[in-house]
Amino acid sequence: MRCSDLGELLSSYVDGQTVPAQTEFIEAHLGTCQRCQDLVRHYRRTRAIIQFGLDDRWTPPDLGLRVVHACQQQHTCRRPLSTTGIMAAAAALVVLVASLLATHAFPQRSVATGSSLQLAPKVAARHDITAPHDVSPTIVHCPLRFAAALARCLGVSPQWVPTILADDPGILVSNRQIRNQPSIPQIRSTSASAVTAVKGGGARVGNGPGHRGSQAI
Amino acid sequence: MVEVIVGQNVIGQRAAEKSITFDAIMRQYQARVARYILRLVNDPELALDLTQDTFVNAFRNIHNLRSELALSAWLYRIATNLAIHARSKSRRIRWQPLAEYENCSRIAVSAPDDQVIDREQVHRVLMQLPRDRAACLILHVKEGFSYGEVAAIMGTTPEGARKRIARAKEQFRAIYDASQQENSRHAL
Numbered sequence: 001m002r003c004s005d006l007g008e009l010l011s012s013y014v015d016g017q018t019v020p021a022q023t024e025f026i027e028a029h030l031g032t033c034q035r036c037q038d039l040v041r042h043y044r045r046t047r048a049i050i051q052f053g054l055d056d057r058w059t060p061p062d063l064g065l066r067v068v069h070a071c072q073q074q075h076t077c078r079r080p081l082s083t084t085g086i087m088a089a090a091a092a093l094v095v096l097v098a099s100l101l102a103t104h105a106f107p108q109r110s111v112a113t114g115s116s117l118q119l120a121p122k123v124a125a126r127h128d129i130t131a132p133h134d135v136s137p138t139i140v141h142c143p144l145r146f147a148a149a150l151a152r153c154l155g156v157s158p159q160w161v162p163t164i165l166a167d168d169p170g171i172l173v174s175n176r177q178i179r180n181q182p183s184i185p186q187i188r189s190t191s192a193s194a195v196t197a198v199k200g201g202g203a204r205v206g207n208g209p210g211h212r213g214s215q216a217i
Numbered sequence: 218m219v220e221v222i223v224g225q226n227v228i229g230q231r232a233a234e235k236s237i238t239f240d241a242i243m244r245q246y247q248a249r250v251a252r253y254i255l256r257l258v259n260d261p262e263l264a265l266d267l268t269q270d271t272f273v274n275a276f277r278n279i280h281n282l283r284s285e286l287a288l289s290a291w292l293y294r295i296a297t298n299l300a301i302h303a304r305s306k307s308r309r310i311r312w313q314p315l316a317e318y319e320n321c322s323r324i325a326v327s328a329p330d331d332q333v334i335d336r337e338q339v340h341r342v343l344m345q346l347p348r349d350r351a352a353c354l355i356l357h358v359k360e361g362f363s364y365g366e367v368a369a370i371m372g373t374t375p376e377g378a379r380k381r382i383a384r385a386k387e388q389f390r391a392i393y394d395a396s397q398q399e400n401s402r403h404a405l
Contacts, residue, residue, distance in 0.1 A: 053339025
């Protein structure tokens, strides 16, 4: 082995990390090689600079209380979610994504201004609807419109899709909103098969049970 | 079976011979770990924050402690990862002269061969080394870990650790000598 190949091995030797066979070989070599002796001195000096240059004068304060407090805080904040919570979050996420997609893919035909809702003239004329006062814009639901359009694209049977939606998406209002409105307009739909008057106000749309959550006026 | 306890609450368990408490771990290691982090980031406030994070992470993951990795090496591994991550966000790191937080005006010490070592310069040079090399060098030379332990802490092989340490020493010495020569020229 040549001296030039010994560089990193000599560094390990100075660090005391060579195996006995290597140590024996290096020490035999050092007895005859001035260049490698100089290199060993260089490594020892470097080691001393680092070792003594980094002494332990700094005394940190006791962090015990800080750590225990931080641990307790994290323990309180990191409670695992219940299954119901996860399901609710997932459902909310699906609704949100569907709403966003629908908003971009199918621009609304009605415009909500302030606290009142203006119906698209075509829809209002067809169904003879007067919009209730103080209907919040939040009652406009896009997911069902989106689902209807998607079903049309996929060629799903019209039974799946509320007819009123297939004809004209109009405006969808949730059951809760309708129940909360003191003066719900009477609906006289031209497509009677699609909209059925429901006792207590509001209108149930479509045939399937999956449509109970939303209603179209 | 050992219960690792913080206060009166059992927070984890691992196979071993005797009981240890998290408080005992804190008492034993917090000063060492804090000084080690300080050498990597050279900012005492940041070093304290990172030390706290180290022990909080240890508290949360003590049940994952593998038997082959000693407790001290495991703590240093967490500390190293945090310090390297903090150093990569270089904007957070500010240089603070040693004398400011050590309450001492002298920043030079004498090595056994009576050559004066500029401690401030040593810290500055270490900050110029690549993060992983600086960590390997400090872990071995200052903290006393073997190449195998350094490899376990850094997540590399003993051969990889040996090469990093050798190269770090070379690089450190080259920068240190250059800065010493620069200082001598300025002094003249």
